[in-house]
Amino acid sequence: xxxxxxxxxxxxxxxxxxxxxxxxxxxxxxxxxxxxxxxxxxxxxxxxxxxxxxxxxxxxxxxxxxxxxxxxxxxxxxxxxxxxxxxxxxxxxxxxxxxxxxxxxxxxxxxxxxxxxxxxxxxxxxxxxxxxxxxxxxxxxxxxxxxxxxxxxxxxxxxxxxxxxxxxxxxxxxxxxxxxxxxxxxxxxxxxxxxxxxxxxxxxxxxxxxxxxxxxxxxxxxxxxxxxxxxxxxxxxxxxxxxxxxxxxxxxxxxxxxxxxxxxxxxxxxxxxxxxxxxxxxxxxxxxxxxxxxxxx
Amino acid sequence: xxxxxxxxxxxxxxxxxxxxxxxxxxxxxxxxxxxxxxxxxxxxxxxxxxxxxxxxxxxxxxxxxxxxxxxxxxxxxxxxxxxxxxxxxxxxxxxxxxxxxxxxxxxxxxxxxxxxxxxxxxxxxxxxxxxxxxxxxxxxxxxxxxxxxxxxxxxxxxxxxxxxxxxxxxxxxxxxxxxxxxxxxxxxxxxxxxxxxxxxxxxxxxxxxxxxxxxxxxxxxxxxxxxxxxxxxxxxxxxxxxxxxxxxxxxxxxxxxxxxxxxxxxxxxxxxxxxx
Numbered sequence: 001x002x003x004x005x006x007x008x009x010x011x012x013x014x015x016x017x018x019x020x021x022x023x024x025x026x027x028x029x030x031x032x033x034x035x036x037x038x039x040x041x042x043x044x045x046x047x048x049x050x051x052x053x054x055x056x057x058x059x060x061x062x063x064x065x066x067x068x069x070x071x072x073x074x075x076x077x078x079x080x081x082x083x084x085x086x087x088x089x090x091x092x093x094x095x096x097x098x099x100x101x102x103x104x105x106x107x108x109x110x111x112x113x114x115x116x117x118x119x120x121x122x123x124x125x126x127x128x129x130x131x132x133x134x135x136x137x138x139x140x141x142x143x144x145x146x147x148x149x150x151x152x153x154x155x156x157x158x159x160x161x162x163x164x165x166x167x168x169x170x171x172x173x174x175x176x177x178x179x180x181x182x183x184x185x186x187x188x189x190x191x192x193x194x195x196x197x198x199x200x201x202x203x204x205x206x207x208x209x210x211x212x213x214x215x216x217x218x219x220x221x222x223x224x225x226x227x228x229x230x231x232x233x234x235x236x237x238x239x240x241x242x243x244x245x246x247x248x249x250x251x252x253x254x255x256x257x258x259x260x261x262x263x264x265x266x267x268x269x270x271x272x273x274x275x276x277x278x279x280x281x282x283x284x285x286x287x288x289x290x291x292x293x294x295x296x297x
Numbered sequence: 298x299x300x301x302x303x304x305x306x307x308x309x310x311x312x313x314x315x316x317x318x319x320x321x322x323x324x325x326x327x328x329x330x331x332x333x334x335x336x337x338x339x340x341x342x343x344x345x346x347x348x349x350x351x352x353x354x355x356x357x358x359x360x361x362x363x364x365x366x367x368x369x370x371x372x373x374x375x376x377x378x379x380x381x382x383x384x385x386x387x388x389x390x391x392x393x394x395x396x397x398x399x400x401x402x403x404x405x406x407x408x409x410x411x412x413x414x415x416x417x418x419x420x421x422x423x424x425x426x427x428x429x430x431x432x433x434x435x436x437x438x439x440x441x442x443x444x445x446x447x448x449x450x451x452x453x454x455x456x457x458x459x460x461x462x463x464x465x466x467x468x469x470x471x472x473x474x475x476x477x478x479x480x481x482x483x484x485x486x487x488x489x490x491x492x493x494x495x496x497x498x499x500x501x502x503x504x505x506x507x508x509x510x511x512x513x514x515x516x517x518x519x520x521x522x523x524x525x526x527x528x529x530x531x532x533x534x535x536x537x538x539x540x541x542x543x544x545x546x547x548x549x550x551x552x553x554x555x556x557x558x559x560x561x562x563x564x565x566x567x568x569x570x571x572x573x
Contacts, residue, residue, distance in 0.1 A: 168417050172406050178366050179404045184392030184421035184469065 005261075008137050009253040015143045017249020018150035023205050023222070024229040024241035025157060026198040032174040032236050033194040036086060037094070039101040041202060042223015043108035048074050048203020049210035049219055050116050056124055063126045070207060071200055078199030079192045086195070087188065109220055120216030146208040153201055154242060161238070166193060174236075225252075225270075228277040234290020243288065248273045311380065312336035313473060313505050314360065314396070319374035319384065321352075321359050323367065329355050331529040332374070337473070342499050342506040344516040346550060347526035353509040354401055356526070357475045360507075361398035362388035379472075393421050395472035401481065401509075403462040407451030411443050414450050414461055418468030429468070436464035439494060456487035463495070473505040480512045488512065492519050513550035517541050525550070 023041060030038045048070055055066035085104065089097050127141035134144070160167040173180040173190045181187055206219055229248040233240025255272035259265055280287065314337040321330040330352045337343045345353050358364040359371050360378075365387065376384040383391055397418075405414050415436055419429045437444040440460040446453055450461060459479055466474045479495065480488040496519040499506050510516035517523060523540045525533040533543070540546050 165416075165420065168409070168413055169420055171409065172417050175406045175408060176404065178363065179400065179406065181366055181388045182361065182363055182392075182398050182400055182404070183417050183465075184389045184397075185417075186387075186389045 004137065006257055007135075009257050010250065011134070011137060011139065012143075013250035013253035014246065015139075015147050015150075015249070016253070017246035018154075018242075019146055019205050019209065019245070020222075020226055020229045020249050021242035021245025022150050022153050023202050023226045024233065024245045025154070025238055026202045027226055027230050028233075028236060028238055028241045029170075030194050030198050031230075032238075033170050034082075034086070034191045035094075036097050036101065038198070039098065040105040040108060040223075041198070041226060042220035043105050043112075044074065044078075044199045044202035045206030045209065045222055046112055046217065046219040047077070047108060047206070048199075049206035049215045050112055051203070052207045053121060053123060053210060053215045054116070057121075063124075067207065070203055074199040074203040075196045078196040081199070082192045082195035087191070090191075105220070109217055113217065116215075118217065120214040120218070122214045123211045126211060140212060142208060142211040146205075146212075149204060149208060153204070157238065166190075170194065225273060228273040231277055231287055232280050234287025236291055237287070237289035240287055240289030248276070251276055313339040313379060314507070315377045316356070316360065317375045317377070319356075319359060319376060320372050321355055321364065321369055322372045323369040325370075329369070329529055330359065333526070333529070333531055334374075335524050335531060335534070337505055337507050338522075339505055340499070340503050341522065342496070342508055342520040344508045344510055344520035344523045345526060346510055346513045346516060346523060349511075350528075351526040352529045353526055354477055357398055357477050357507070357509055359384070360391075361396055361475055362386050362391040363398060363400075389421070392469060392471075395470075396475065397466045397469045397471035397473070398475040399462045399466050399477060399479070401477040403455075403458045405450045405453075405458050405461050405465070407449065409450055410448065411446050411450055411453070411461060414465050415468050418465035419470075421469060432468055432470070436467055439467075439498060440464055455482050456484070456491065459483060459487075459491055460494070463491075463498075467498070467502070467504070471504060473507065476506060476508045478509055478511060480510060480515060488515055492516075495519060513546070517551075 023045065026044070027038060027041045030036055030041075051073055052066050052070040055061045055069055056063060059066075061069070081104075085100065086097070089100060127145075131138040131140055132144065133139075161171055169180065169185045170190050170193065172183060172185060173187055177187050180190070206222075209219060209222055225248065226245070229244035230241055231244070232247055233242070233244030252269050252272050256269040259268035316333060316335045318332045318334050319330055320328065320332060322328055333352070333356055335343070335345070335356075345356065347353050355364070355369070358367065358369070360376055360383075362383070362385070364370065365385070371384040374384070375382055378394060378396060381394075383394065383396075406417065409417070412433065415433050416429060419432065422429065440463075442457060443460055443464060446457060450458065453461060463474070463476070463479070476495070479491055483491065492515050495506060495508070498504060508516055508520060517537050517540060520537055522536055523534065524531050525540070525546065533540070533546070535543070541551070
């Protein structure tokens, strides 16, 4: 007999997993098109959520307007970040670029703390009802919204990369930069676009998580949770990122169930994804969907 | 060194592309081209021949601007296209001006379909979906076997990939295509087929071609004019017939049809021609 707690946790897992998937997609987008491992991905959520929170509480803008403004701000933020910080690093060793993104991550956390304080702030109520019924289970409307937003983003990504001119250009750049340039594609433009999209979409996820859990620096921890999702799916696969996100989301909630019902170890929720990460890396080092690199010596 | 024959042949019109005495340096120190000059008249096929490492591909990359992606620069001389200086301009600008390079080894996007590859060729165009779809049909008209291939381009045969690479170049509606060794890795029959299509393309669409080749025999069949390059310099130039009749070209590039030489009669086994 499946208990309603288990069902509830599975539903939560799918919803949170879809969000992980979305952020993981953004991470993969940057990695694939610019070869940068972006350790500051979680801070995009953080900055996006605080920006939206500030627009809603201090400027008292209606939520949809604030949401849109946050979106625009993050687009500009992503482009400026790429142009000012990462463009000069093109051609530098991978390890230097990684150090820079880790540095960015610490820097943004500190700046956000300095501006908004270290305490979590509740997001003003956006939806009139506290919870809605889905198959007899109470679900927060923000969660439902997040599921819808995630699915819309995934469909939009699929469309963008399959049919749009810039999407094709980004795939070409990911495949071979020199070929892309020979086709008349501006690689600098593609890099800026990748960071802009990544920052925008991550911020969206940040706002949604912030609406449920309150806005705080814990949001950047959400970004860290995305690493197992990315690695499980394979670093360079967009589909892998979604599947990886869902797996991690389900897994931590199932771990929570096993923990609370039988094991009573405590905190298995946040540790389980990383155990799985280690196991997957041992069995399939390129992840479930990643490209195996064939190296000839 | 002025390619005199080219100048007289095309004296009535200015060439579409004119490379004047360029010097190319990689990584600020390695001198690769030492004063290369060549002219390509509108609507013709001109071929650039020479052994490995002579600087043929570098010359093409200097024209298309891809040199910049390999840390190379044109340090002296000029490259003019339709009367405008284009040396050291970024590749995307040069594509927009109408020069499209088909790189050595075809370099199609293997994880995309044929159609997606073709649509990418039209990246710089702004004239919308209908015109691009019409041009895709046009490419299929020249390369009918590409139409049947619906899977990923990586699964195409070498010849089909070469056709796709040329088709992708056509999609940009260029004035001029730079072809870097289209015969590479293809069977003799496919080389023949590919070259025949290049010739038809030039005749029917008026796209000017600059063709770099190692297969001198095939290249001189379709080109009207040729240059021979060795260690970063043009050593000989002339019309197709001049080159094909030249004794040195026959011996070193065309080979085959002379009576077999015995190694005993040669002073040195590794004899090479000194041009200058």
